[in-house]
Amino acid sequence: xxxxxxxxxxxxxxxxxxxxxxxxxxxxxxxxxxxxxxxVLSLRSNVDLKDKWRNISVTxxxxxxxxxxxxxxxxxxxxxxxxxxxxxxxxxxxxxxxxRAISNGTLQITVPKRSIPSLDNLILEAITNLKExxxxxxxxxxxxxxxxxxxxxxFKRLVFAKLKDLTSSGKLIxxxxxxxxxxxxxFSDGRISGPLKVVKDDPKPLTKxxxxxxNVTAQEAAAAAAAQAVAEAExxxxxxxxxxxxxxxxxxxxxxxxxFAEAAMMTLKRVNASKLQMVxx
DNA sequence: TTAGGGTTACAG
DNA sequence: CTGTAACCCTAA
Numbered sequence: 644x645x646x647x648x649x650x651x652x653x654x655x656x657x658x659x660x661x662x663x664x665x666x667x668x669x670x671x672x673x674x675x676x677x678x679x680x681x682x683v684l685s686l687r688s689n690v691d692l693k694d695k696w697r698n699i700s701v702t703x704x705x706x707x708x709x710x711x712x713x714x715x716x717x718x719x720x721x722x723x724x725x726x727x728x729x730x731x732x733x734x735x736x737x738x739x740x741x742x743r744a745i746s747n748g749t750l751q752i753t754v755p756k757r758s759i760p761s762l763d764n765l766i767l768e769a770i771t772n773l774k775e776x777x778x779x780x781x782x783x784x785x786x787x788x789x790x791x792x793x794x795x796x797x798f799k800r801l802v803f804a805k806l807k808d809l810t811s812s813g814k815l816i817x818x819x820x821x822x823x824x825x826x827x828x829x830f831s832d833g834r835i836s837g838p839l840k841v842v843k844d845d846p847k848p849l850t851k852x853x854x855x856x857x858n859v860t861a862q863e864a865a866a867a868a869a870a871q872a873v874a875e876a877e878x879x880x881x882x883x884x885x886x887x888x889x890x891x892x893x894x895x896x897x898x899x900x901x902x903f904a905e906a907a908m909m910t911l912k913r914v915n916a917s918k919l920q921m922v923x924x
Numbered sequence: 925t926t927a928g929g930g931t932t933a934c935a936g
Numbered sequence: 937c938t939g940t941a942a943c944c945c946t947a948a
Binding site: 648649650651690691694695698 | 940941942943944
């Protein structure tokens with residue numbers, strides 16, 4: 644709630660988030676030196692970035708490792724009246740959908756370090772992290788993903804189409820106006836609707852000493868770009884699918900979308916392959 | 925250089 | 937006074 648010292652502007656926050664998405668959590672100095680963000684973050688240090696990210700994580704999540712420590716501290720400080728009443732008997736409808744997807748320890752956003760963040764997983768992550776007892780609505784899900792990842796002009800439509808698809812495929816349950824994760828559905832597969840399949844390709848056997856930092860960074864950036872291309876290809880295909888029901892002339896469009904998706908995948912593969920060759924001095 | 929504990933400054 | 941966000945200090 645506070646707006647104390649040198650408050651962070653939304654611009655700075657955005658830059659930070661973008662930087663994390665691009666370089667991954669931790670690389671604060673890398674993010675800071677990135678010409679793309681150095682302008683906005685020129686007044687911040689790497690430590691500031693780290694701290695800010697921590698704060699963002701805590702507030703966005705509701706329960707970071709910091710809040711626990713805080714509460715523990717408070718408890719020992721105000722030991723008085725510790726009647727302790729951990730919710731006598733929570734009659735609240737038991738919240739199912741245990742956040743199984745979040746077991747990263749630091750949980751947090753899934754940075755495109757190795758895996759490709761498909762829209763499916765993004766949506767699941769949004770619902771899981773939002774922890775809405777009665778499910779999350781479209782708006783909340785959209786905002787979540789928008790805030791933590793990227794924003795495309797047709798993003799809203801994208802999510803809507805995807806949500807619809809997931810609901811009809813039984814992965815999500817639509818209750819009234821909210822979406823919940825299907826009880827008996829381990830979502831964590833890498834499946835993507837339609838014929839397109841995410842290549843979990845991950846062979847990362849390279850020894851650290853063999854890769855130049857610069858190359859790794861470039862690779863990750865390219866992978867992120869490719870992932871977005873794939874996501875957009877998904878949208879195109881979904882929209883094509885819907886269009887097919889109304890107009891049969893959409894076949895060409897669907898084919899184009901498919902071709903685009905394949906092109907994106909090839910780009911990804913090329914990137915991964917090229918990194919094996921890049922071992923300059 | 926980064927992660928985390930701790931402290932300060934400000935809002936409610 | 938309490939909670940929170942920015943800032944500080946230090947071990948690894």
